[in-house]
Amino acid sequence: MTQPILELRNLTRHFDVGTGGMFSARRGLVRAVEDVSLTLEHGQTLALVGESGCGKTTLARMLLRLLPPTSGQVLVDGQDVATLLGSTLRAFRTKVQAVFQDPWASLSPRMKVFDIVAETLVVNERLTKGELTRRVDEALTSVGLRPEQARLYPHEFSGGQRQRIAIASAIIARPKLMILDEPVSALDVSIRSQIMNLFKDIQTEYGCSYVIVAHDLGTTRYMADRIAVMYLGRLVEVAPTDEIFDLPRHPYTEALLSAALPLRPRKDRAEAIQLSGEVPSPMNPPSGCAFHPRCHRVIDGRCSSDIPVSQSIGPAHRVACHLYSG
Amino acid sequence: MFNRIPFLRRFPVIPVAILLVVLIIPAFFATWIAPHDPYTSNLRARLVPPVGFGGSWDYPLGTDRLGRCMLSRILHGAKYALGISMIGIVLGAVVGTVLGLISGYLRGWVDVFIMRLVDITFALPSILLALALAAISGPSFSLVVIVVVFVIWGFFARQVRAETLSMRERDFVAKARVAGASDTRIVLKYILPNIANTIIVLATLQIGVVIILEASLSFLGIGIPRPAPAWGLLVADGRQLIVSNWWISLFPGLAILLTVLSVNLLGDRLRDWLDPKLRQV
Numbered sequence: 001m002t003q004p005i006l007e008l009r010n011l012t013r014h015f016d017v018g019t020g021g022m023f024s025a026r027r028g029l030v031r032a033v034e035d036v037s038l039t040l041e042h043g044q045t046l047a048l049v050g051e052s053g054c055g056k057t058t059l060a061r062m063l064l065r066l067l068p069p070t071s072g073q074v075l076v077d078g079q080d081v082a083t084l085l086g087s088t089l090r091a092f093r094t095k096v097q098a099v100f101q102d103p104w105a106s107l108s109p110r111m112k113v114f115d116i117v118a119e120t121l122v123v124n125e126r127l128t129k130g131e132l133t134r135r136v137d138e139a140l141t142s143v144g145l146r147p148e149q150a151r152l153y154p155h156e157f158s159g160g161q162r163q164r165i166a167i168a169s170a171i172i173a174r175p176k177l178m179i180l181d182e183p184v185s186a187l188d189v190s191i192r193s194q195i196m197n198l199f200k201d202i203q204t205e206y207g208c209s210y211v212i213v214a215h216d217l218g219t220t221r222y223m224a225d226r227i228a229v230m231y232l233g234r235l236v237e238v239a240p241t242d243e244i245f246d247l248p249r250h251p252y253t254e255a256l257l258s259a260a261l262p263l264r265p266r267k268d269r270a271e272a273i274q275l276s277g278e279v280p281s282p283m284n285p286p287s288g289c290a291f292h293p294r295c296h297r298v299i300d301g302r303c304s305s306d307i308p309v310s311q312s313i314g315p316a317h318r319v320a321c322h323l324y325s326g
Numbered sequence: 327m328f329n330r331i332p333f334l335r336r337f338p339v340i341p342v343a344i345l346l347v348v349l350i351i352p353a354f355f356a357t358w359i360a361p362h363d364p365y366t367s368n369l370r371a372r373l374v375p376p377v378g379f380g381g382s383w384d385y386p387l388g389t390d391r392l393g394r395c396m397l398s399r400i401l402h403g404a405k406y407a408l409g410i411s412m413i414g415i416v417l418g419a420v421v422g423t424v425l426g427l428i429s430g431y432l433r434g435w436v437d438v439f440i441m442r443l444v445d446i447t448f449a450l451p452s453i454l455l456a457l458a459l460a461a462i463s464g465p466s467f468s469l470v471v472i473v474v475v476f477v478i479w480g481f482f483a484r485q486v487r488a489e490t491l492s493m494r495e496r497d498f499v500a501k502a503r504v505a506g507a508s509d510t511r512i513v514l515k516y517i518l519p520n521i522a523n524t525i526i527v528l529a530t531l532q533i534g535v536v537i538i539l540e541a542s543l544s545f546l547g548i549g550i551p552r553p554a555p556a557w558g559l560l561v562a563d564g565r566q567l568i569v570s571n572w573w574i575s576l577f578p579g580l581a582i583l584l585t586v587l588s589v590n591l592l593g594d595r596l597r598d599w600l601d602p603k604l605r606q607v
Contacts, residue, residue: 064504093506106497110519120505169505 003078005177005209006040006063011072013058017283028283032058034233035072037310040226042176043203045210047224047241049217049256051279055233056213060181063211064098076177090124094173101182103162107154113140113165114150120173139168142205143198160191164198171202180212184219196222217260221245226316229253232282232290235310239317249319251297289322297323338595341588349585352404361386362395364402364555369393376573388573390563396573399555400581406544406556407585410467411536414474419529421475422482427513429483430490441487444480452477452539453546460548470540470549477539478532485528489521523600530593534586541582557582 015030033055040046048056061067063074065081074081076096084092097120100106107116117136121127127135137147143164154162163183170178183199184192196219203210214220220227220241227244229237229252237250248254255273275294280286286293292303302322310320352359362368362385372393375381381388387396429440456473463469493499494517502512543549544558552559557578564574 061500064500066500066503090506093504096504098501098504100497100501102497106501108498108502108516108520110522111515119502119507123506123508123511166501169501 002042004039005042005077006038006046006211007073007075007078008036008038008063009073009075011036011059011062011074012070013055013062013067014070030282031233031285032282033062033069036230036233036235037072038228038235038238040177040209040211043207043209044225045203045212045223047212047214047220047227048230049214049220049227050230051215053279053282054230055282056215056230057181058233059230060098060179060211060213063179064096065092094120094124095175096177096179097170097173097175098179098181099163099166099170099183102186103159103166104186106166107162109154111153112150113152113154113157116154116165117150117169117172119169124173135172136168139172140165142171142202143168159187160195163187163195167195167198167202171206171208174206175208177209177211180210182213182215185214185216192219199223217257229256232280232285234290235318235320236291237317237319237321238310239314239319243314243317249313249317249324250321251295251323252291255296289320299323338592341591341595344584344588345592348581348588349404349408352401353408354405356398356401356405360395360398360401362398364394364398365553367392367394373567373571375571376577379573387577388571390560390574391567391571396560396577399560400557400578403555403557403560403578403581406550406554407537407540407582410470410474410540410550411533414471414536414540415478415529415532417471418475418478418532419482419525422479423486423518423525425479426483426486427490427517430487431494431509431513431517433491437487440483444483447476447480453542456543456548457546465543465548465551467550470543473543474536474539478536481532482525482528485524486521489524490517493517493520527593527597527600530596531590533589533593537582537586537589 011033012031012035013033015032017028017030036059038046048059050056058067062069063081065074065084068082076092079088079092081092114133114136115122117139118132121132121135136150140147140150145161145164145168149157154165157165163186180199184195187195199210200223202208210223212220212223224241226238226240228235229244229250231252237244237248237253239249244253245257248257251273255275258273273296275296277294280290280293286304288302288304288306289295289308292298295303298304299322306322308320308322308325310318311325312318313324356364368389370393371385371389372391374385374389374393376388376396377383377386379388385395385397387400389395390399425440425443429437452473455476456469459469459472490513494512499512499516502516507515540549540556541558541561544556545562546558547562549558550556560578561575561582564571564576564578568575
């Protein structure tokens with residue numbers, strides 16, 4: 001059995017927040033990510049889905065070592081990310097790369113495309129000028145841009161092209177794992193599929209693994225091998241993509257799927273599950289299962305008192321819900 | 327023709343022309359364009375009024391009590407105004423920018439410490455500080471520069487800190503960190519270039535403040551030492567004679583007024599060009 005590219009062990013992140021200004025004694029604790037365990041195999045794509053504020057982005061930032069976990073571990077190729085130093089950290093920085101949501105915010109307006117794309121190599125590897133140019137040209141070509149566009153500034157490009165620049169800068173060091181934080185949601189609908197296809201081509205060519213953070217189910221269905229559904233910082237269901245769409249087990253997953261617009265409205269429209277209320281504050285999550293106040297299949301007594309444990313209900317299918325325990 | 331080019335259509339012709347005539351050209355070329363030596367007195371031509379008020383073209387703006395040519399003195403005075411404001415602002419901007427970057431990037435207690443330092447410098451009256459320093463070391467050029475730096479670095483530190491705080495949360499900084507860039511590299515290659523406009527605009531807007539400050543210090547006798555013809559000193563020279571010989575104070579005062587006014591107009595325009603978001607500092 002080979003080592004997974006990425007493994008999360010009981011990953012937890014809390015944020016301390018003052019609630020009433022500098023002199024207030026009242027402090028709050030936001031449980032952004034709570035006890036998340038996951039694995040991702042080489043060459044596979046995992047999607048993290050959930051509503052805004054469910055902890056997807058916090059999780060992604062921990063994977064990128066932008067944010068230290070409160071407890072738990074992120075293992076990349078079996079190595080705890082938190083312990084990296086010096087040359088192993090440099091190796092990590094070329095191994096794991098990211099593409100962010102907004103290509104207007106993720107490229108420095110004062111840097112030329114060449115410098116943006118070359119950055120990872122410049123910082124981590126000693127290359128000659130000629131070698132660097134060759135690698136930049138290669139990266140730009142493989143995302144569908146022309147090498148001579150390296151002389152331009154980001155504002156001279158359209159949104160889709162800018163995202164291609166961001167992708168070029170992520171793949172230049174030939175990463176094994178890429179974290180894609182809503183990589184197409186800031187783009188026009190008409191160019192989303194181009195960019196998604198580009199990601200798929202890159203995966204075929206380089207054999208890298210993806211973690212996609214998304215709230216758009218269409219994107220995830222097209223891209224992902226497996227889907228992890230998050231609610232209020234916890235994983236509620238993890239399963240292969242087809243299983244999630246065909247046979248969702250967790251009530252929250254059901255609700256999430258039924259909120260998506262059907263392909264053939266007249267035929268496919270099942271009765272939509274309407275969730276009542278808002279997502280509760282992660283500072284003060286409900287007792288027991290965090291989803292129980294909004295759940296349409298709530299079991300009285302049990303759901304409001306016990307936190308459900310994640311359990312296997314099929315090959316590679318895990319769910320954290322009392323409906324499937326005992 | 328100018329209207330075709332957007333940059334030139336709104337070019338502030340008048341402020342720039344005034345600045346050239348009153349400040350910049352005199353500061354560099356006073357030696358050649360001034361009609362007389364600014365230090366030589368002509369005791370037979372004391373208190374000559376300007377042209378049109380009973381004077382002659384020998385002394386277009388009249389002479390002072392010692393018979394020195396006012397025009398020449400004002401022209402030579404420009405280099406003090408320009409020199410002090412350039413040196414003071416560059417030093418103040420460097421100090422303020424470095425501390426502002428550190429403050430905004432590191433945050434925590436360093437940030438608190440530097441910002442309280444800014445509060446303290448803003449709370450101390452600059453004139454009083456200058457008086458104290460002058461009492462210790464006597465008035466000098468470097469003393470004026472020190473006071474100027476002391477007064478303005480806080481504006482830079484605050485503004486740069488605020489911009490840094492917003493820049494460090496941008497995605498391109500996160501991306502640089504993912505690429506493995508060090509903190510120094512992030513600050514110098516990602517944050518500083520993106521706030522350079524702000525610094526330039528702020529520096530321009532400070533020129534007026536500095537020229538006034540220098541003039542006030544010189545007026546009080548704790549700025550540029552005599553007999554240098556700094557504008558503030560010239561105004562002070564004419565103070566006692568202002569009723570009978572008004573031109574001694576008026577023309578240097580006018581030079582200060584025109585310079586500061588033009589510089590501020592220019593700064594405003596520059597701010598609109600470079601940063602439409604930043605309408606007030």
